[in-house]
Amino acid sequence: MDGNGRWAQLRSLPRTAGHRAAETTVIDIIEAARAAGVEWLSLYAFSTENWNRPGTEVDYLMRLVRRVVRKHAPLLLARGIRCRFLGAADPRIPRELAQDFDDLATLTADNQGMTLTVAFDHGGRRDIVQAAKSLIRNGTPADEVTERLFADHLPFPDTPDVDLVIRTSGEQRISNFMLWQVAYAEWVFPDVLWPDFRAPDFLACLHTYRRRDRRFGGVPPQTNGDTS
Amino acid sequence: MTTGTTGTADQAPLFRTQPQFRAFFDDPRWALAIIRATVLEAAHPQVGAALAENSTFVAHPWRRLRNTFLSMRRMFDPDPAVREREAARLNRLHARMSGSDSRGRAYDAMDRAARAWVVATLFESAVTMCRLSGQPLDQDTMERMYAEYRTFLAALDGDAGELPLDLNDFWRYFDRVVEDELEDTEAARVILFRLFDHLPAPALLDGAPTLWAAGRALVGPLLGAITVASLPEPYRRKAGLPETPGAPTLMQGAYLAAGLTRFLPEGWIDAESVIETLSLPPDSDDPRARTVSALRARVKRASALLRLVTPLSGDTGPDPAPTATAATEGGRRSAEEFFHQVLDQTGDGHLDWPDLAATARELATRLDLDEPEETRLYDAFAAWWRELQAALDTDGDGRVSADEYAAAVPSLAGPALIRVAEVLFDATDKDGSGTINADEYRALFRTAFHRDLTTTDGTYGRSAFVGDFLSFMSGRRRNTAYDPLLTDA
Incomplete structure (x- = not known):
């Protein structure tokens, strides 16, 4: 979800206006992904590094996210989308927002349609450190640690490997996103800014992905799509 | 009442x-x-x-x-x-x-x-x-x-x-x-x-x-x-x-x-099953618990939805409940919380003999005590009350307020409280075997032994029992067995 700030700058609007415009895209992409048969969709909403942004912008983002979550909760429930929040552990997250995250996750926990993982206050390295801690706490002997076992200790261990990462606004970095899961992901970098990104752009990315020759370096293919 | x-x-x-x-x-x-x-x-x-x-x-x-x-x-x-x-x-x-x-x-x-x-x-x-x-x-x-x-x-x-x-x-x-x-x-x-x-x-x-x-x-x-x-x-x-x-x-x-x-068809409304179901604690091992936990999951989802669709009243509506949760992290609760949930049984804001008598009454009812065990239990609680009153009632009005309690928490585990634990153990240990077996445990807590209990060969010894009781009563530690017994509404 890159390019909100630039989108606003181009229009001589405050950065916050870009974030507000992003809401429409989020809902549009969720719908498009569901319609296209994507079963796992992850959105990178806020990274552990985003806390370094100006305090007012962070505050605004928190309020905006809260409003979006509450506004669209019934829709997500009705659409059969299972929602969950990856990360979201920082005490700086307002209590009310954390409660809403919990509520939305509880509310949609039994949904069978698409799984929507919102990476909020997420950092790929932190997840890996968490998994390592968890392994050590369980007293797992070093010889027994395998990739599969390690993956079981990551947050949301049911998340499959990521197939496709879409990074908007032409940025070409990983930025600490689900580091473990993107090992064999295909990457697409559309130039369009996130607030302008729409269902047709999303479908174009899927189309590009289908034409890629995925070799997995010898690893057996995994099903499912996961985009950001 | x-x-x-x-x-x-x-x-x-x-x-x-x-x-x-x-x-x-x-x-x-x-x-x-x-x-x-x-x-x-x-x-x-x-x-x-x-x-x-x-x-x-x-x-x-x-x-x-x-x-x-x-x-x-x-x-x-x-x-x-x-x-x-x-x-x-x-x-x-x-x-x-x-x-x-x-x-x-x-x-x-x-x-x-x-x-x-x-x-x-x-x-x-x-x-x-x-x-x-x-x-x-x-x-x-x-x-x-x-x-x-x-x-x-x-x-x-x-x-x-x-x-x-x-x-x-x-x-x-x-x-x-x-x-x-x-x-x-x-x-x-x-x-x-x-x-x-x-x-x-x-x-x-x-x-x-x-x-x-x-x-x-x-x-x-x-x-x-x-x-x-x-x-x-x-x-x-x-x-x-x-x-x-x-x-x-x-x-x-x-x-x-x-x-x-x-x-309505006969048997549709059955007061007993309604009351029993309402009183089921969350982690009970009752056969109905599965139905109930399914129901509870639904209730939880319904309340999550309700909270989500409730219009926001301003952007920061501080709500008191999470503060309480924050205070209880790590299994301990604040002195004030413990006072209201466990000690002040009559809900009048003061700790007084009727509060402890109500606790003794609840325990005696659960254990179905006869004389003289019932009187021994009441006497132990009365002795504890005198100890509490002497230690905590600083303003001398004969009862203990939440503030007085909070000010003096560390001095709570006196000899009289230990005596209460021992009398309670004896009353629970109906067959006098020196240990509490699964049936005796169920009589007091209405649930089977909990996994994290220090139970060796399926029994619960005196020192472990006294220790748990004291850590609940004076350490204010949350306890899966005592919480449903004394704090549930």
């Missing part, structure tokens, strides 16, 4: 001899009639004072309801030995309740006139319940019923001399008491205007405070209005209760609607 226990218990013999009245047990009208009877009881100065001082019904209404129901079932038991034992237990329990009310007038839960009045309100409420729902009882049934209530009073008091022999005289007696003796007591006001507005959620719905609060905000005032409208006119006038327009219609409608459930 034990007076209520007695009271509710006494319709039992009626149903025993009159099988057709068995239906009354599960009759939803009883719910309304019992509330009405309890208000009339509480309006009696003696009963009201006993209620206000001793009852746990404000802080733990659901536990109280369950105990009342179980007591009622015992009084209804076909075996006379069970009935006599329960009557003796109730008498012992009441004998421990005496004191003086806020105006310094003495009360005594063994007072014969007061006990007769409790039975009278129940009989009168049963009759009124039938009248209000449009199915009045005929004279013969009423007389038979009256005789049954007198028999019950006799079972408790030795004879029923305080209630007139004849039904016609009873109505004169009833009207006279309403006119002359009833007062606008604190306890009656609490039941009418506070209890339902602040009713804590039963164990079953504990995970859904939002849903509970929303339902309560609607039903609480309604129940209050319905009960007020069903009270006798002279009392309403004397207590200055409001005459809300439409309330009589609402009240009659409620009774009528509740009465209509008689057309």
Whole structure:
């Protein structure tokens, strides 16, 4: 979800206006992904590094996210989308927002349609450190640690490997996103800014992905799509 | 509130001899009639004072309801030995309740006139319940019923001399008491205007405070209005209760609607299973627990949705509940929280002997103690109370406030508390084996051994038991076994 700030700058609007415009895209992409048969969709909403942004912008983002979550909760429930929040552990997250995250996750926990993982206050390295801690706490002997076992200790261990990462606004970095899961992901970098990104752009990315020759370096293919 | 226990218990013999009245047990009208009877009881100065001082019904209404129901079932038991034992237990329990009310007038839960009045309100409420729902009882049934209530009073008091022999005289007696003796007591006001507005959620719905609060905000005032409208006119006038327009219609409608459930198939409404289900603690191993946990998951989702769709009131509506959670991280709770959840059983904001007596009463009820174990338990709690009072009552008013408690928490685990733990262990260890086995454990906590217990070969030793009790009572550590026992509403 890159390019909100630039989108606003181009229009001589405050950065916050870009974030507000992003809401429409989020809902549009969720719908498009569901319609296209994507079963796992992850959105990178806020990274552990985003806390370094100006305090007012962070505050605004928190309020905006809260409003979006509450506004669209019934829709997500009705659409059969299972929602969950990856990360979201920082005490700086307002209590009310954390409660809403919990509520939305509880509310949609039994949904069978698409799984929507919102990476909020997420950092790929932190997840890996968490998994390592968890392994050590369980007293797992070093010889027994395998990739599969390690993956079981990551947050949301049911998340499959990521197939496709879409990074908007032409940025070409990983930025600490689900580091473990993107090992064999295909990457697409559309130039369009996130607030302008729409269902047709999303479908174009899927189309590009289908034409890629995925070799997995010898690893057996995994099903499912996961985009950001 | 034990007076209520007695009271509710006494319709039992009626149903025993009159099988057709068995239906009354599960009759939803009883719910309304019992509330009405309890208000009339509480309006009696003696009963009201006993209620206000001793009852746990404000802080733990659901536990109280369950105990009342179980007591009622015992009084209804076909075996006379069970009935006599329960009557003796109730008498012992009441004998421990005496004191003086806020105006310094003495009360005594063994007072014969007061006990007769409790039975009278129940009989009168049963009759009124039938009248209000449009199915009045005929004279013969009423007389038979009256005789049954007198028999019950006799079972408790030795004879029923305080209630007139004849039904016609009873109505004169009833009207006279309403006119002359009833007062606008604190306890009656609490039941009418506070209890339902602040009713804590039963164990079953504990995970859904939002849903509970929303339902309560609607039903609480309604129940209050319905009960007020069903009270006798002279009392309403004397207590200055409001005459809300439409309330009589609402009240009659409620009774009528509740009465209509008689057309439901038999067994649809079963008071016992309703009460038992409501009291199920979250991690109970009861066979019904699976259904209940499925239900609880639904309730949780419903309340999550409710919270999410509730419009935001400003951007930062601070809500007090999470603060409490924050304070309890790591399994400890704040002194204030512990004071209100565990110690202040009567919910009056002070720790006083009736609070500890209520704890002893609850433990004795659970363990089904006879003499002399019951007295030993009460004595141990009394000694603990003296220790607490000496250590904590800094302003010398005879009771301990939440502030006084918070100021002196570390000095709590004195010898008297250890003595309480030991007496409780002995009382729980019924076979005197020196360890608590699974059955004995279940009697006290209503659940099987918990996994994290330090149980070797399926038993629970004295030192582990005493240690757990002390860490719950003085360390304020949350404990899966004691929390449902003493903190559940």
